[in-house]
Amino acid sequence: MSARCIMVLGTSSGAGKSWLATALCRWYANQGWKVAPFKAQNMSNNARVVATPGGEYGEIGSAQYFQALAARTVPDVRMNPLLLKPEADTKSQVVLLGRVERELSALPWRGRSERVWPQIAEALDALRAENDVVVIEGAGSPAEINLAASDVVNMRVARHADARCLLVADIDRGGAFAHLYGTWALLPEDERARIAGFVLNKFRGDAALLAPAPQLLQEYTGVPVVATIPMQWRHGLPEEDGVFDERPSATGGEVHTRIAIVAYPRASNLDEFAPLRSIEGVRQGWARSPADLEGVDWIILPGTKATAADLRWLRDQGLDSAIARHAAAGGRVLGVCGGLQMLGEALIDTVGVDGNGPGLGLLPLVTSFEAEKTVRSTRARFGEVGGAWGALSQVEVLGYEIHHGQTAQHPAMAAAGDVARELIPGLAWQNAAGNVLGVYLHGLPENASVLQALFGGGAQTLDAAFERMAQGVDQWFDTRVLRL
Template sequence: MVQGCTSNAGKSYLTAALCRALADEGYRVAPFKAQNMSNNAGVTPAGLEMGRAQLVQARAARVTPDVRMNPVLLKPEADTRSQVVLLGRASPELTALGWRERKAHLWPHVREALHSLLSEFDVVVIEGAGSPAEVNLRSSDIVNMRVALEAQAGVLLACDIDRGGAFAHLLGTWHCLTPEERALLRGFVLNRFRGDPGLLAPAPQWLEEQTGVPTVGVVPMLDIPLPEEDGVALDGPQATVDGGFVAIARLPRVSNLDEFAPLGLLARWVSAPAELEGARAVILPGSKSTAADLAWLRASGLAGAITRAALAGIPVFGVCGGLQMLGQRVGDPHGIEAQTSGTGEVPGLGLLDLSTELAPDKTTLLTTFTDAETGLHLSGYEIHHGRTVAGPNVDELAPGLLWRRGNVRGTYLHGLLENPAYLERFLGWAGLTPPTALDSLDARLDAIAARVRASLDWPLIQRLAGGGA
């Protein structure tokens, strides 16, 4: 099991690397994360929803994604409310429960999923969430040490040494654990290290004297991207104005932001009208709360700025919730978001002649289709509550999936820009040159696995994989 001192310590990245490295040694490997909190979700071949990180880890392990690998997915809808997705399906009943009340209902499903994977695979590589040191959450824990104890998993505790304070983080986390939990710790991992590892001495030795736990790896900072699990990616490098850029609205409840990674440094997340200056294209991304994010667009002034950009001929592209915002109206007769007006609907931006109503049942599909505009055969995935109907003043390029009116396009298909040919067309409409193509995901996983394997005490990992102490 890979746990971390903090969120964004690199747990998902390290777990993916271990899945690929162990799969390369002939093990049948499955990833597992009991509970994910993220609006970056994807769809399994069975049409069920799970966290994007576990989809990538399943790819790393070369196995078919299965919702047992992420039995609980929490999708934030507001600061104090998240939709609960249990075994791939949204659960209104569990969503209505308080945070601590959910444990009794969720833990049996987590435990069953964990043990079924343990019975079917040689190795299960488990990812924790946040930090196991949150003592205020120990009683409701179903994702960190509760899982480690259930599986009797050897635990690697990782910290992001690039942030500073790494040894204090590791020592402090160790102190917050119970003796039973500490007994599972097999090693500390210093992640994202820049420089000469020889300069770390004598700190690792000192830490082992304090805790009895050795430092078993110093993993370098790796410039090999994987799809992001959450909104941390919003704080990454932004595009410069030289040569233009693609502006992506930084919606408060943005979802599936990882699908824009192929834009590379051509992307800039924007929050105010002035930040659109120099943009050659505008994207409205997916949203977990379409009505609330529409209100934010109007309050921030971006709604008007995006409309003016569209009228000026700049390409505007909406994905899922962003598509719904580009339409004439979004109705919510069933209170799915419970943030619409008293009439049960909110007006859209009116750039596409579309009308959307949110439905109780969520569509979750892997989808392929042929785009009537470009003739390209494209693939992606759908995750939405909306049912959208086209009016006479919009071109339907793929039934129920893709629409266009002039330079404004909208789609329900997440991942459309992850199709290289479509990305090239989109950037061509904007007059931009595609970034240097990323290596395939498999090539990146291979490279990451090789680097991480070389940075860890690999004989220890082999002993843990074989069930050794």
């Protein structure tokens, strides 16, 4: 078997490649095909834990994890063989086939491509051998001519897979026809021939007003506009970049819970909080200043790829004092992974992973960083939880861990009688008052048991979102272009 391949390219980041690739995964699966997603290289701090062929655990980008679920298949490290996790503006941690590669992390960007291409090609070939259709997602734009010589994610992949390509533009930003034409024009002639259709995404208004632009664009390029997709404000798919909508969520009904998630520069795995945006009566927004925390019921400190640096940023904004005031007044605070580490007394780094520094002092804990990263899927049950988070008592949860730090009770504070209540051994603690909770487990809001305990109901399911997306493909596409 050698799967037929369709590739979703974009005129820019944020054009809608991940959304469309996910929709196509479910659409092809609904046609009865065995489908797998693939993205050669992803740059994101939103990652998921999946099993590796060797039976261990590894990381892939969240987008490919959700695409695998949409395709009704098991997520696999081969679906995103290269994951780059930004640690600073000019530095990324390199994850190859699920595992951190320190040697590759130290190489310059252009020096990596020939080192990683054999593994990328092998992963793609293996998926093609096991499936009927592989839905491939590109990255950024295929016309980034400064990177063409070291490309391992766009047209080099398209050529290797002999893929039919769709080119997507975000028309809401303006200039979509110029973006489509310019991208097409910058490609070599043999690569232009792979573009089977243009897609206008995030359209608002009357599609009839687009004429005669689609016809003119086809005259200039020979490529038809095969779909105009309307703006999808609440499509139900977690966004790859996490902070995807600056507007506070508004699900209707009387608001009973106001949640602010602190959006520090290296925040990670923000997609796990997407279910909160679809719960009736919950209003969720992002916080970057003390003003954003006024009047909220919950403050969430999410994960981060750089705990010490993001903690310094948080202090520079004055958010530390605002969080402390909120906690002192009895307001709920939830720290996840790096957010848990921030809630403690201190960060200790003797191996050069993250950095040293004082914590926020809201939990009597201390975190020590280790060279080896903990990556695993975890099922656990909360013990007896007190105070504001008491509804979580005895709730069973499934989540995942991705962290270098190991956290424990601060020994001197324990000797003085200040002891955090350990709710899950080595994974979850709360303060004596019961309103500050820290957990290492990612994915709590994705558990129906957690949403039922905290809100009395659940969010819309991912599977329902995938089905709506597949129905949209039938509605908005000239599906002849999708027949492989």
